[in-house]
Amino acid sequence: MTRAFLLSMALAAAPFAAMALPAVGDIVGTTPEAATAALKEKGCEVKAFEPEDGKIEAKCTDTATGKPVEVYIDPKTGAVAEVKLED
Numbered sequence: 001m002t003r004a005f006l007l008s009m010a011l012a013a014a015p016f017a018a019m020a021l022p023a024v025g026d027i028v029g030t031t032p033e034a035a036t037a038a039l040k041e042k043g044c045e046v047k048a049f050e051p052e053d054g055k056i057e058a059k060c061t062d063t064a065t066g067k068p069v070e071v072y073i074d075p076k077t078g079a080v081a082e083v084k085l086e087d
Contacts, residue, residue, distance in 0.1 A: 020043040020046075020064070021042055021043055021062060021081070021083060021085075022028075022038075022039060022042040022043055022044060022071055022080045022083060023080065023083065024081065024082060024083065025078050025079055025080060026038075026042070026078075026079065026080045027077070027078050027079050028030070028042075028071075028073060028078055028079075028080060029077070029078045029082075030075060030077070030078040032049055033047070034065060035056070035058060035073060035078070036058075039058060039060060039071060043062060043063045043064055044058070044060035044061065044062060044063070044069055044071060045060060045061045045063055045069070046058050046060050047059045047060060047061060048060070052072070053074040054075075055073060055074060055075065055081055055082075056073045056075050057070055057071070057072055057073075058070070058071040058072075058073060067085065067086060067087070068086035069085055069086065070082075070083070070084040070086065071082065071083050071084075072084075082085060
């Protein structure tokens, strides 16, 4: 019975793990090291950083789904300005 309960709890929590991506307004930091660590905690594995339109674009992989994610960071505040999920 305990095993069935634990399995059902794990399955119920799985969708929430997939939603653990960074959100607009989250502070991830202004350095590559800080942003990489903060994004990893949010479920994004950073592959590269690129400057784009006055922001820093973090090219990431969603660790829950394996899909690409682009996270745009304000370089002055370290706040997430936009998140784009790629197909």
